[in-house]
Amino acid sequence: MAHTADSTFFGHFRNLLRARLKFDTFLILRFGPEGRPEAHDYWLADPSLRRKYPDQYLDGAYRLDPFFRHRDQVAADGMFRLADIAPDRFFAGEYYLQYYQQTRIRDEVGFLARTADGSVAHLSMSRLDGSGSYRRRELQCLRHFSPLISELLRQYVSSRASGQVARPVTRAPRPLEELIRAHLRSTRATSLTPREAQVSALILQGHSNLSAAFALGISRETAKVHRRNIYRKLMISSQAELFALLTDLF
Template sequence: MLRDAMQAVGTPAFFDVYQALFRARVAFGTFLMMRFDPGQPPSLLDHWIEPGRLRPTALAEYLESTYAFDPFFQYRDRVEGGGVFRLSEVAPDRFFSSEYYLQYYRGSGLCDEVGLLAPVARGGVAHLSMSRRDAQGPFRRAELRYLRKYAPLLLELLTQHCNKISPAAQDGLVVARPPLADLIRNYAKHVLQFALTAREAQIAGLVLQGHSNGSAAKTLEIATETCKVHRRNLYRKLNISSQRDLFGLFKHLL
């Protein structure tokens, strides 16, 4: 099977053979291969979803907008040499209590995810995502040990294949979605009639992605107390009192 995967690199047969390589030792309900390129939304290279087990619009919603809330997408610039990561290892510290996770991720019937992230040509990152449904339960320790033991080989296969079939998109061919903070600030100004500062909009986006004050402050390289002040001002201007209220105002931007 490994020899088959090596021979199939760069061909249409690779996805099925690569999936079989995982399936021999790991159970999953979705198997998605995509690419993250700088300044662009994810490119879906191939996918398998267990029939009838995922909300029909979930994948289209992800590719159009909700990818901005995906911890693996947020983590793409920090992978260095690549690796195998469980969702809980890359997610912001409050992700699992965020409204996005509760309404969209859990709403799709998923309970756990493992992702491979591998640097590819021209600053891109290849991403292989495997998710588990509620009925399957979280990934087991033996499965994770297998993935990590063979990670160098699995990552090398993914890198070689994506470099051969998917050169980075050229400038101007794909319209990049504006950063979440810009979407929030523009909507607040033109629709809600509230003037948010650039920093308040950044913090709003990070809170929606599942960051606590401390985690948002670390991401923005500011003091935690400074972050708290900006968040209080943000909530005061919007006349809200919780992350749930914030999500209610901006969830249509997903």
């Protein structure tokens, strides 16, 4: 607690949590209102991950990250497990297959804590293949200490932000659906409707037709029609092909 405002905090924080459970990655990020996350500190047990992680994440993969997508949906600080907040088809989607499997992440737990400047502080702790999933007693321990962990995380990220040069005022980031529409207009000369772009974004995140319909407040049949129209316009037949067309965004 005494070190939340200095450079030794990250090591103390990591060692505190490693005394209770095993993890292979430990990252602290800031999800700011200006869009692209900032990586404050990270530790990776496997040095080979540094070639793609977290750089690949910060270059665009974050746009489909369940924790990044969840940042505006949380009513209070807390701990979340990837499997609990990911869309229903996330683990069969191209983002998981092409990004998460490259990092070899087996299980991930994240903390989200809001800061006074409107940002969200994020702590990610992952286990890689070979380490197994988090056990129930470990998750119970993290949930029990969640208020303390969240507050330490908030204080540290807030301290880092206050010590930086004031950020220039920037425009709010374009929503993913707008990026999708613009990208397809420029690369495929294809125009999706705003609703089709919303459905496309949800498909890429790993939502089924039913889950996408629930998120948008429409019927499952309407979501299926939008999906069919998207595939027809782009002359594709699968989520994998849609991801391939938009891979430059991620």
